[in-house]
Amino acid sequence: MPLMWNILAARLHQKNRTLKYPDGPAPELPERFAGAPEIETGKCGENCDACLRQCPTGAILREINTGELRIDLGLCLFCRACERACPSGAIHFTHEYRLAAARREDLITGPGREFPAEARQALAEKLFKRSLKLRFVSAGGCNACEADCNVLSTVAWDMGRFGIQFVPSPRHADGILVTGPVPENMRLALLKTYEAIPSPKIVIATGACAISGGLYHSHPETHNGAADLVPVDLWIPGCPPHPLTILDGLLRFLGRIS
Amino acid sequence: MTTECLLVRNARAFPFAACPVVEMPAFRETVIENVRLGARLNALFAMFQPENDTLLLLAVMAHDADGSLRILATRPGERYQALTPACSQAHWFEREIFETWGILPESHPWLKPIRFLPSRAQDVPSAEIGRANFFRMDGEEIHEVAVGPVHAGVIEPGHFRFQCHGETVYHLEISLGYQHRGIERALAAGITPRTLHYAETAAGDTTISHTTTCCQAWETLAGTQVSARAEAIRAIAAELERIANHIGDLGALAGDVGFLPTQNYCGRIRGDVLNCTALICGNRFGRGLLTPGGVQWDLDTALAQNLRARLAEIEADAVSAIELMFNTSSVLARLEGTGVLTAATARDIGLVGVAARACGLSRDIRRDFPYGIYRFHHLPVCTWSTGDCFARAYVRWLETRQSFRFIREQLDALPEGPISSSVGPLRPDSMAISLTEGWRGEICHVTRTDANANLTVPKIVDPSFHNWFGLACALRNQAISDFPLCNKSFNLSYCGHDL
CATH class of the missing domain: 3.30.460.80 (NADH:ubiquinone oxidoreductase Nqo5 subunit)
Structure with a gap:
């Protein structure tokens, strides 16, 4: 009996904390949060390449014809090294958390590109809109992407509300969610897991590492992310992506929100 | 001799x-x-x-x-x-x-690969990942269980090989290397814009402590004096990291024994703590907070007040969720006496951190080799003597309470001054050993400069490197169904080991 009272007292104390999002407002992001970056190429100094030199992953690209700068969010660590290096304040990181895209090329930002890009996918919407079971494969993930995916299963984010769930067997899954740059030592395990999932199936690459190798891009020990080994259907950038970025990506992909 | x-x-x-x-x-x-x-x-x-x-x-x-x-x-x-x-x-x-x-x-008794690297020796063929000469028991009713590399939950990959008789595990062999990303090789090649990020992601749940370890070696080689304010902010972030991970672990331990209230509350509370770190630097794991010479983000009065208020709520939530678990006899019955490691074994194999303190070994870098603000502000070292899953859980909770108190004190009396100092040229032909106490235990970076003052990091040791063997020892004579519980009670890093 005392135990039951303890449990009830704790339950009253903890209250109901599940987010209202997406029916209500999205949870507040911290003031210093780094979302999608913006570049105003017009402000760039002549022949200045300060941001390109400081970027740890080579995520900043210069268009050959126009000289305009673009940022590949699939490589970007959102570390603000470019923002700090820029002598003319041409780069800043916004609070835009909606970063996921269904096509790799849509992760490249810059003038003339709409952002956030469309992430909706017809097959996913048709088959998995109300129930998506995912097998989680960490392939060189540092446990940050893992933690921010894990948190989606807690009572606060509760992605089970949308029928989305991580399942313990590939046989029960509709697809895999991959994190990490895919070390050579994980190549076979990733391929076998993919093969063990019944078709039709999807692959979600979460975090800069899984999209492009990220910080480990061009390391001979890794495969520069999942895409060389398995066909990726949804790309969720970040290092790690904020849980809100991941959930938004999943919901837009499934056509649950627009 | x-x-x-x-x-x-x-x-x-x-x-x-x-x-x-x-x-x-x-x-x-x-x-x-x-x-x-x-x-x-x-x-x-x-x-x-x-x-x-x-x-x-x-x-x-x-x-x-x-x-x-x-x-x-x-x-x-x-x-x-x-x-x-x-x-x-x-x-x-x-x-x-x-x-x-x-x-x-x-005459090494157990000379097998630990990461399955491509071999550098001419006459030694490269080992194929996961194919090792595993220790085997033989007998009519002996069976072998292989788990991993991909696991059922949202966790990193590793392979576990059990030799069992019925439910009882006689031997566990842990075979890792799946997470090998080439960090040590890259760090030994010299400084690039990636260097600090390697430290941040060596074990991504230990960003602050690994980066502090990296920065303080760099700073001493450059003769840089870090301001007390920057050191206090680093320590606040490090203790937030400890609280977040300890509370997450306690929730997961509750889940592994099927006590769902604490599991569910702690999952959420952990996120609330990570959000505090994000208030300081924008990132829930503390990415981008540290820089050689200090920190990138200041903690002004308004932010300090905000943090203090949030942490008061979080601590009340944590007390409610976690004391519930420790007051529940069915939870204690599952934790007590499970996965016991004696102090003598822990000492022999060189266990560090929470796992060592749970065996009664009083070792903590913050007290024994104080660095940063810990030179002036001390935290009591929390130990427990039983060496079982209960001890590893309870030491986490004792430490969590101390970390809350420590952060409060720091926020109340944050030293004045700049948040970063300029980092001058490095001293040539020098070396520094840098130790910190991460939430799992001791982190060691060995850093050196050559004759031209080029900096390299020839060695990183994550606490998991010392402790994985401890988990293997703790599993002896345990029920195999208790493996998830024992594993979580250590909660070691796969990528921190594989680097």
Whole structure:
């Protein structure tokens, strides 16, 4: 009996904390949060390449014809090294958390590109809109992407509300969610897991590492992310992506929100 | 035959030439004798010397009682007499040295790959990941269970091989390497814009502590004085990291024994703590907070007040969720007596951090080798004597309470001053040993500069490197169904081990 009272007292104390999002407002992001970056190429100094030199992953690209700068969010660590290096304040990181895209090329930002890009996918919407079971494969993930995916299963984010769930067997899954740059030592395990999932199936690459190798891009020990080994259907950038970025990506992909 | 080592302090640069290079037999006996007298082997590793194209073998040993580190070097040649038979703490290090450099520790009892790297030795073929000469028991009713690399939950990959009779595990062999990303190789090649990010992601749940370890080595080699304010902000972030991970672990332990209220509350509370870190630097894991010379983001009065208010709520939530678990007899019955490790075994294999303190070993870098703000503000070391899953859970909770108190005190009296100092040119031909106490335990970075003052990090040791073998020992004579519980009670890093 005392135990039951303890449990009830704790339950009253903890209250109901599940987010209202997406029916209500999205949870507040911290003031210093780094979302999608913006570049105003017009402000760039002549022949200045300060941001390109400081970027740890080579995520900043210069268009050959126009000289305009673009940022590949699939490589970007959102570390603000470019923002700090820029002598003319041409780069800043916004609070835009909606970063996921269904096509790799849509992760490249810059003038003339709409952002956030469309992430909706017809097959996913048709088959998995109300129930998506995912097998989680960490392939060189540092446990940050893992933690921010894990948190989606807690009572606060509760992605089970949308029928989305991580399942313990590939046989029960509709697809895999991959994190990490895919070390050579994980190549076979990733391929076998993919093969063990019944078709039709999807692959979600979460975090800069899984999209492009990220910080480990061009390391001979890794495969520069999942895409060389398995066909990726949804790309969720970040290092790690904020849980809100991941959930938004999943919901837009499934056509649950627009 | 023993010889004098070089005595140094934590995170203090010294001229590399001062490190004595002795003959192999003297090196071997000195290390064994130091460990026999109570020293811990922080690192035993080979380091390539490009200036004379040779390999040096270095040992870093910590004497907790007087806060001194001892260093000794030797030229191992192609083979040498293994230390492991006389010094269990060397076991995993010697396997690493053999795998990475092809130097053969003769009569090592268990010489198998630990990361399955491509072999550098001419006559040793590269091992295929997961294919090892696993220890086997034979007998009619003996069976073997293989788990991983991909696991059922949202966790990193690793392979576990159990030898069982019925439900009872007689032997567990842990085979890792799936997370090998080449961090040590990259760090040993010199500074690039990626260097600090490697430290941030060596074990991504330990961003603050690994980056602090990296920065303080860099700073001492540059003779940079970090302001007290920056040190306080680093320590606040490090203790937030500890609280977040400890609360997450306690929730997961509750889940592993099927006590859902605490599991659910803690999952959410952990996120609330990560959000506090994001208030300071924008990132829930503390990415981008540290820089050599200090920190990138200040903690002004308004932010300090905001944090204090949030942490008061979080602590009340944590007390409600976690004391519920420790007051529930069915939870205690599952935790107590499960996965016991004795203090003697823990000492022998050189366990660090929470796992060691849960065996009654009072070791904590924040007290024994104080660095940063911990030199002036102390935290009591929390221990428990039973060495079981309960002890590993309860030490986490005791530490969590201390960390809350510590952060409150820091926020109440944040030192004035700049948040970062400029980092001058590095001192050439020098070395620094940098230790911190991450939430899992001791983190060690060995950093050096060459004649042209180019900085390299030839060795990183994550606490998991010391502790994985402890998990294997704790599983002996346990029910295999208790493996998830025992594993979570250690909660070691796969990527921090594989690097």
